[in-house]
Amino acid sequence: AQKVTQAQTEISVVEKEDVTLDCVYETRDTTYYLFWYKQPPSGELVFLIRRNSFDEQNEISGRYSWNFQKSTSSFNFTITASQVVDSAVYFCALSEFMNTGFQKLVFGTGTRLLVSP
Amino acid sequence: EPEVTQTPSHQVTQMGQEVILRCVPISNHLYFYWYRQILGQKVEFLVSFYNNEISEKSEIFDDQFSVERPDGSNFTLKIRSTKLEDSAMYFCASSGEGGETQYFGPGTRLLVL
Secondary structure, eight states: OOEEEOOOSEEEEETTOOEEEOOEEEOSOSSOEEEEEEEOTTOOOEEEEEEETTOOOOEEETTEEEEEEGGGTEEEEEESSOOGGGOEEEEEEEEEEOTTSOEEEEEOOOEEEEEEO | OOOOEEEOSEEEEOTTOOEEEEEEOOTTOOEEEEEEEOTTSOEEEEEEEETTEEEEEOTTOOTTEEEEOOSSSOEEEEESSOOGGGOEEEEEEEESSTTSOOEEOOOEEEEEO
């Protein structure tokens, strides 16, 4: 079955530091999608990025960047110059295609990021 | 920007009572989902719904749970007889196609006493 591992339970940094959140996945599918979601203290899940398994190009969006390496089954997330507002739990997720052809998301256990001023 | 909405934001109920959690998916989306997150744990898939029927459900989604799309906009999750272990945050999500991004609502925090 699909599995997502986020080995870092909690990371604490000081504002302006760079931080990388690790995500390692296991899948039997040849086509799959990877996601990152942010869960701020208010509790909602905010979509950050979706990456197709065929697209290994790294992506940058402002202070956020993602490094997808199929060879190591990793999809790491880096925040540059972290800010207090980045404090949240970050979830990595993997699509799992079911027998019906529909997909569900399999989430990792999340990494809690604390950014202090 | 279109978003998924959920009501209520919080619900407190007594064990054995029925609860209905409501969701309004993004209007042009066709695929709907419920997930739950027990406090401090990861988000878990419950059920997916397409074309007015359940397409897939997890082992968590037993006979106590049901989903319905009563009209063109709402998508509901019903728990017939709540148990203490049903206390969790319940998220609704929707996507335009089966493989596209699932956008989540803000969640309903359910507390069963």
